[in-house]
Amino acid sequence: MTQVLEIDRLTKGFSLHHLEKDIPAFEDISFGVAAGEFVLLKGANGAGKSTLLRTLYRSYLPLSGEIRFHSSYGLIDLARAADVDVAHLRRTEIGFITQFLTARPRVSAEAIVAEPLRLAGWDSQAALDSARKALETFGVKPDLWAAYPTTFSGGEQQKVNLARALILPQKLLMLDEPTASLDANARGALVARLQELKDQGTAMIGVFHHPDDVMHLIDRVIDLTPDAAPEEERDDV
Numbered sequence: 529m530t531q532v533l534e535i536d537r538l539t540k541g542f543s544l545h546h547l548e549k550d551i552p553a554f555e556d557i558s559f560g561v562a563a564g565e566f567v568l569l570k571g572a573n574g575a576g577k578s579t580l581l582r583t584l585y586r587s588y589l590p591l592s593g594e595i596r597f598h599s600s601y602g603l604i605d606l607a608r609a610a611d612v613d614v615a616h617l618r619r620t621e622i623g624f625i626t627q628f629l630t631a632r633p634r635v636s637a638e639a640i641v642a643e644p645l646r647l648a649g650w651d652s653q654a655a656l657d658s659a660r661k662a663l664e665t666f667g668v669k670p671d672l673w674a675a676y677p678t679t680f681s682g683g684e685q686q687k688v689n690l691a692r693a694l695i696l697p698q699k700l701l702m703l704d705e706p707t708a709s710l711d712a713n714a715r716g717a718l719v720a721r722l723q724e725l726k727d728q729g730t731a732m733i734g735v736f737h738h739p740d741d742v743m744h745l746i747d748r749v750i751d752l753t754p755d756a757a758p759e760e761e762r763d764d765v
């Protein structure tokens with residue numbers, strides 16, 4: 529299998545200056561993810577799952593360790609890459625889905641979803657048509673497509689978020705509780721899309737409080753609870 533990501537002895541903690549204290553988030557984590565592989569992160573509250581995803585996405589810098597990403601430009605250590613290179617990879621090869629949409633004032637749902645396609649050079653009408661299809665797939669009512677998501681319900685915003693984040697295949701996709709506020713139909717649409725992306729070779733690392741939704745996609749489980757066995761077979765989810 530083609531390797532996409534190699535995480536090597538990664539450690540992250542936070543300095544709480546007002547308490548003059550260091551809080552460890554995770555320590556010495558090593559694992560790899562291959563194309564088409566789906567890795568579930570598990571662990572108790574506070575075990576460091578979200579922090580690990582954010583560190584891999586380079587929202588946080590690790591304290592030590594390497595994050596070797598096999599980009600289409602060659603191998604790059606995301607722990608040390610320049611911000612400009614990280615920003616480019618985020619637009620083209622690395623996706624991150626959280627449960628929250630960053631809605632912008634006076635930008636319609638369909639424009640938000642079409643934007644990655646337009647940035648990738650698609651013609652505006654084709655991008656819009658495809659965005660509407662994605663909104664429909666996730667169950668956003670047609671009346672809302674031209675409306676501004678700033679006023680949408682939590683679940684509606686999450687559907688717009690997913691439609692946008694999953695509209696183009698990525699090489700690496702991180703998912704942080706993407707099903708949190710979704711109804712059953714949207715959860716089904718999400719899982720179907722993740723299966724498609726997996727079949728196309730997207731490597732995925734996800735945190736799901738209800739992993740039953742994605743059970744059949746999971747190849748491996750990494751438990752971040754300190755002293756847990758580092759890797760488990762999928763039967764142990």
Ligand SMILES: Nc1ncnc2c1ncn2[C@@H]1O[C@H](COP(=O)(O)OP(=O)(O)OP(=O)(O)O)[C@@H](O)[C@H]1O
Nearest residue numbers: 542551552553571572573574575576577578579580
């Ligand atoms: N920005 C931050 N500043 C300081 N400490 C932080 C910060 N983010 C996370 N932490 C701490 O790092 C540890 C790991 O937090 P994290 O949110 O990654 O855990 P988690 O496994 O995702 O938890 P949950 O299951 O509750 O979502 C916690 O002790 C948390 O308090």
